[in-house]
Amino acid sequence: MKKLFGLLSMVLLITVLAACGNGGAESSSGEGESASGDSGETKTIKAGIGLNSDHPQYKGLLKFKEIVEEKTDGAIKVDTYHSGQLGDDRSMTEALQLGTQEVVVPSTAPLANFVPEFSVFDIPFLFPNEQVADEVLDGEVGQELLGKLEEQNLVGLAYWENGFRDLTNSERAVASVDDFDGLKIRTMENDLHLDAFKALGANPTPMAFTELFTAMQQGTVDGQENPYATIYLQKFYEVQDHVSNTHHIYSPFVFLMSKSFYDGLTEDQQKIMKDAAVEAGKHERKLNREANEKYLKQLQEEGMEYTEISDEARQEMVDAVAPVIEDYKSKIGEETVDKVYKAIEEAQK
Numbered sequence: 612m613k614k615l616f617g618l619l620s621m622v623l624l625i626t627v628l629a630a631c632g633n634g635g636a637e638s639s640s641g642e643g644e645s646a647s648g649d650s651g652e653t654k655t656i657k658a659g660i661g662l663n664s665d666h667p668q669y670k671g672l673l674k675f676k677e678i679v680e681e682k683t684d685g686a687i688k689v690d691t692y693h694s695g696q697l698g699d700d701r702s703m704t705e706a707l708q709l710g711t712q713e714v715v716v717p718s719t720a721p722l723a724n725f726v727p728e729f730s731v732f733d734i735p736f737l738f739p740n741e742q743v744a745d746e747v748l749d750g751e752v753g754q755e756l757l758g759k760l761e762e763q764n765l766v767g768l769a770y771w772e773n774g775f776r777d778l779t780n781s782e783r784a785v786a787s788v789d790d791f792d793g794l795k796i797r798t799m800e801n802d803l804h805l806d807a808f809k810a811l812g813a814n815p816t817p818m819a820f821t822e823l824f825t826a827m828q829q830g831t832v833d834g835q836e837n838p839y840a841t842i843y844l845q846k847f848y849e850v851q852d853h854v855s856n857t858h859h860i861y862s863p864f865v866f867l868m869s870k871s872f873y874d875g876l877t878e879d880q881q882k883i884m885k886d887a888a889v890e891a892g893k894h895e896r897k898l899n900r901e902a903n904e905k906y907l908k909q910l911q912e913e914g915m916e917y918t919e920i921s922d923e924a925r926q927e928m929v930d931a932v933a934p935v936i937e938d939y940k941s942k943i944g945e946e947t948v949d950k951v952y953k954a955i956e957e958a959q960k
């Protein structure tokens with residue numbers, strides 16, 4: 612009887628150990644598993660952005676959701692959040708590091724607080740047009756920069772587009788450097804942006820996007836700068852009277868995933884994530900370019916006064932910020948700055 616009991620205990624122990632081992636294998640990187648993951652467990656991605664649901668950025672996020680859910684046969688579900696429902700760019704990026712959120716698509720400017728080299732894209736008047744930006748970002752140096760995010764517990768899967776930034780304010784028409792004088796401008800949370808606006812004569816304040824509308828409404832700031840699509844779709848025309856085509860910075864977005872989440876996926880699933888982020892990014896860039904083209908006219912229809920920046924005035928702006936750029940080259944990293952300038956040159960050949 613004693614013998615029989617011992618045998619039964621042994622069988623039970625082996626069964627329990629086997630079950631545990633099996634469970635561990637399912638949640639590991641799972642080489643050889645199918646895209647849907649054989650564990651039967653559904654994973655959920657919380658994906659957040661700061662812009663609202665009308666913006667091409669959100670349409671891009673919906674495209675990502677569609678591709679991922681279809682390609683993984685529903686094994687990975689994507690829940691999308693817009694309008695800063697999960698926080699601002701910075702706090703959402705920190706949530707990815709902590710593993711409490713899986714995806715965010717911030718501008719590169721606040722990302723420079725995590726990886727300083729990203730500030731290379733904050734150099735004013737860097738990219739001449741979107742096509743050159745695409746080539747540089749999707750090329751060697753752009754991808755190299757994405758790789759640096761890993762040290763911060765983040766995975767950069769693709770670049771999307773925020774676009775060329777233009778100035779709006781509620782005080783006066785801005786046509787030249789002199790017109791910046793004393794204007795209280797909200798900037799993204801980025802030192803180079805802050806110093807560039809100081810060099811232009813403005814009085815800049817860094818602030819999260821989620822606080823911006825109220826700050827303009829209450830007069831805490833006179834103005835801000837964002838692409839036309841954002842200015843229109845976020846209804847900034849309700850609290851701003853003047854818009855100028857300063858086009859002073861091209862802002863990329865980076866599609867970020869939490870490293871701990873990404874590392875827990877199978878290789879097939881990781882590939883699906885990368886491909887989906889790139890594919891959805893192409894869709895987003897296309898929609899964004901169409902939007903930026905059409906919304907300047909609509910801003911004027913909403914009553915904003917448009918001021919065209921002349922070539923001479925733009926050159927004055929370029930000259931005013933030149934010392935700031937010089938100063939930042941070493942902070943960003945000379946090597947990165949040189950590589951980006953070279954890639955821009957190449958892309959224009």
Ligand code: KDG
Binds near residue numbers: 660668717
């Ligand atoms: O979803 C993106 C926004 O959070 C933000 O990056 C938009 O350009 C932006 C800004 O001015 O903060």
